[in-house]
Amino acid sequence: MTSSTSTAQGGVPAIEFKDVVKRFGDNVVLDQLNFSVAKGDRVTLIGPSGSGKTTILRLLMTLEEANGGLILIDGDPYTHEYKGDRWVEIPEKRRRVVRNRVGMVFQQFNLFPNMTVLENIIEAPVNVLGLKKADAVARAEQLLEQVGMSEKRDFKTNQLSGGQQQRVAIARALAMDPEILLLDEVTSALDPEIVADVLGVLREIAETTDITMLLVTHEMQFAREVSNRVLMFDKGQIVEEADPETMFTHPKHERTQEFLKAVLG
Amino acid sequence: MTSSTSTAQGGVPAIEFKDVVKRFGDNVVLDQLNFSVAKGDRVTLIGPSGSGKTTILRLLMTLEEANGGLILIDGDPYTHEYKGDRWVEIPEKRRRVVRNRVGMVFQQFNLFPNMTVLENIIEAPVNVLGLKKADAVARAEQLLEQVGMSEKRDFKTNQLSGGQQQRVAIARALAMDPEILLLDEVTSALDPEIVADVLGVLREIAETTDITMLLVTHEMQFAREVSNRVLMFDKGQIVEEADPETMFTHPKHERTQEFLKAVLG
């Protein structure tokens, strides 16, 4: 219901959801959701468990298929389009062109255990973007430097701690030079002390690049520091939308107040 | 180094570690650790990842074997004892007698998936304590009531959410009427909103029983509310020890300050 087709900056939004519907069986998770994210925006999604936050990111990564509506990246239809009045899937071939603009970091890192740290990072740049291997390695080393993992370059991924794995996963996503970076609770599988570490890396990326970021997190402190917009979800709908300061200090909606109370304790 | 054989209340301590050594291969995790917990005490262990907190609980549950020293429960040697000057294992038969006084709740719940909720709870009282089945069921129902899970009595455990599973796991441990309850990060596998729920249950138990509790948690708020003593661990040693208020507001040791800063943000 409460739809939010906001963004001021003008120009084509980086991400746009138009009437997106997603069902799992009878369970309607997203019901005609509308929202958009402008280029360079850092948007945090918050909301209770099961409200559909992860689903939004997964739709953007084509890990799930929508049941209706349009998802546009830079104005280009991505997963489906309307041909006349028929809603049709866009073939994988065309999707792949658009998908290059989107990167994702997972809660469980999902590194490839059969490759070393370096191999994890250069695999896609070499084989998907067609970079020369030497160039990919150079870029990977630069990224490893940035996330503080240079000395683990040739380790197998399961020799790393969770925090280290997550830092490599971030480097791997960045190696594809995405315009949009999706982050789903990237710290919640980590030890509390290490969380700060990974968040530091992300904060630096947010400060030094102009990548559009869409992130789901329970670290309200982090959301506050990094994002310029917070969307509160409940039952697949945007309940409230504000800049972080306002959202965390003066939530308007009752559901938001309740939620923040439970999470912030 | 810093050893702490404290406790004022007099009488035999519920738990006593004397010069306990634990190694994994070359990695010395606990090096001559000494500490004790008085009856009815609620002690929280905090400390960075890898400092040996879980190892202490696992030693107390005989899930690991110590490499040296004595562990006493109510003054009784539990896992090993000195015969003359030889350090010998206590046979399983004698251990079992002592072990009945100790219960444990795990981070990952570890419910038995082949049993219903009720069966999970009465399994040990019937087969270990030799309770009559009817009595065990009556007690189990009372406990399920207490943790708010009465209506899930006959569900299979995999039909429950994480928070519900953890509440059943708590009831299961309590059904054995332990004198000592060990809790290892019992909320860290749960969704943030649900954490409060489980902590509430534990708070109630702390208030209404006089079970000795030894808990590891990253929920400082909870540690503050429930425990009357906090031990800060680092590298298998107790670095600092205080009541929660003092510990969280005026940590003395530098390592503690650092740690609390990272965790509390």
Place this chain on the structure above:
Amino acid sequence: SSVDEGSGDGDGGKLASLQESGTVNVAFNGEKPYSYQDDNGELTGATVALDEKIFGELGIDTVEGTLTEWNSLIPGLTAGRYDAVSAGMSILPDRCAQAAFAEPTIMYTTAFLVPEGNPDNLTDWQSLEESDVKLAVTSGAIEDGYAQETDVETITVGSSQDGLDAVVSGRADAFALTGISLRALAEGTDEAVEATDAFVATINGVPQIGAGAEVFNPADTELLAAYNEKLAPILDDPAQWLEIMGPFGFTEAEMPPEGLTAEMLCEGDLEKIATELGLDS
């Protein structure tokens, strides 16, 4: 091993092509003394000797063999994996519909392999029926049929060696097989067994005339006719037959009586055959 020679597409081209190549490939089951490999791996045996003679006269000088399982002999012939089966296979009415038999070359009698001393005193089929021995028979052999008709208790074995093992181990009291094979079997082993004298089994009052022959693919009619033509003089001349078969232990008793034809056996009226040949007892 097998060669892609025979093709079964018959209508007479087969004989010519065999003559041209000078080689015929026959399948055999490795059973002494019919057709088997000697210690040097050479193909030999009574039916092989006969084949060599007959095919030689047809201008086919080399007889090659394909050693295969009993149950593969006929499917392989049908599939054109070889040109004929040289294993002294019994001519039975049912079989005649599926394969073309040449004229009979060996008469079959039956015998028993028994523990040394013949504890059950088995001499012929009647003595067997009267005793309560457990008889081993080879799967699909005629003795299996006899046993079923006379309600003799049997166990079925896969090969003559299996039959021997069954008797030695006490799993069976006796093993029924053609006299010729049994003799070879008893001679080849050190075990404490012996073969009884061969006899013509009389089942329900009818003497069981059995005879074996070369088998051809039904499509190769010309080859069959040519084979039969060269076989006839040998069958007519006991001396010549014995000269060929004798070295492998065959005696005149195993020579088919005059007048016995594949056609008669294919019809399968044993009573009639017995009468015609004057064999009924």
Place this chain on the structure above:
Amino acid sequence: MTENGIWNWEHAWEVLPDLLEGLVVTIEATVVGMAIASILGLFIALAMRSPSRWVTIPLRFVVDFIRMTPLLVQLVFVWLLFSTIPTLVVGFTVLGVHYATYMSEVYRAGIEAVPKGQWEAATALNLPKSRTWRAVILPQAVRNTLPGLGNYAISMFKETPFLFAISVVEMYTKAQQYGALTFSYIEPLTLVGLLFLLVSYPTSLLVRRMEIRLA
């Protein structure tokens, strides 16, 4: 095979009753064999967990030997060496023991797949070892094992023809016998194939069903 084409329905009908009779033996052998395999396999898997090398090393050797040598030979050996034991008993037992060696591996994997946390929970509840096995570990392990069990049943089903080596006549041998007597092999053997399929396919469906249910 002859003038009247390759397939003769008369032969097919004629041999079918024999084959069905043989199918009964085949199924009996599979059921009994599988019962032995699944129980003995479990005991082997349990014994292999023994801490004593005096148990595990010889057992490992015997199990490997049985697993790696042909069933046929094992059948014949036992049949000849223990000639007082009834043939069917030998056949079913050897079949069962042979497959028990395969099954033991499935069980081992099934037991190892029970999460360590289950053992720890049992210790924390102070359950005795025997009760832990019976009430906690085995129920979970066996459930893990069911699909494997089904697959081996299908495979055992098709190895029953080896029983003929010790004179047990089942479906395949019946077909060969009919072929030997009539020289008609195609009909009986094809029917054998179809009958195998007729029993295997539902079993396989069942197995995949369980696989989905337990996934």
Place this chain on the structure above:
Amino acid sequence: MSDFLQTLTSRLPSLGDAILVTLELTLGGAVLAMALALLLGFGARTRSLWVRGPSRVFIEFFRGTSLVVQIFWIFYVLPVFGFKMEALAVGIVALGLNFGAYGAEVVRGSVASVPASQWEATIALNMSWFHRVRRVIFPQAWALMIPMLTNLLIQLLKGSALAYYITLHDVNFWTTQLRRATSETVYSFTAGLLVYFVIAYLLTWGMNALEERAKRRLGRGTRPSLRDVVGLRPAVGTAAITGRGTAA
């Protein structure tokens, strides 16, 4: 016994040929089976019914009807339709088809037990399907499937004993002939049994080495002790277990 030894010795040269035939069948069959297993195993996982349907039919058919019957058809019936292959080729094809169908279930099961999150990571990195499988999924599934493939390989080796049925002279045939020549069932079979055991042992040994290598690639190497390498325990990967396609 001494007679037996004499005959045995005189037949040893032909044992070499027999072993060669058995190895040709086993290895040829295994290569074909593996190729088919991959094709069908992935085929049975596709979303397209046009690929999945035929794959499943093929798998069920060749698992469901037995190896002997398949060999019979290929060797003895197909020629009637004018389709004739060399005996060795028939043996390899039949073993390949039959065990390929079993193997397909192993492949399918192992691929299914590679965590879905790994597929998701490859999508997030925008890899093509073939690239995903070749570089990420298969290397992980491979470590899981080897133990079950080892079992299949042993069964295939034993299945190759049907060679005699199609006129090939393999180890089984050699054993049968030895038995006929000597009338010594127990000794002859023992000889054959040992030959099979040695071959199976060597194959298992090789497969264990492969498994070790695959695991080390995943950083799960157990640094093989001598006993691991020599021992024959087909260390079934636990996730692979339980017959998700455990073949045979």
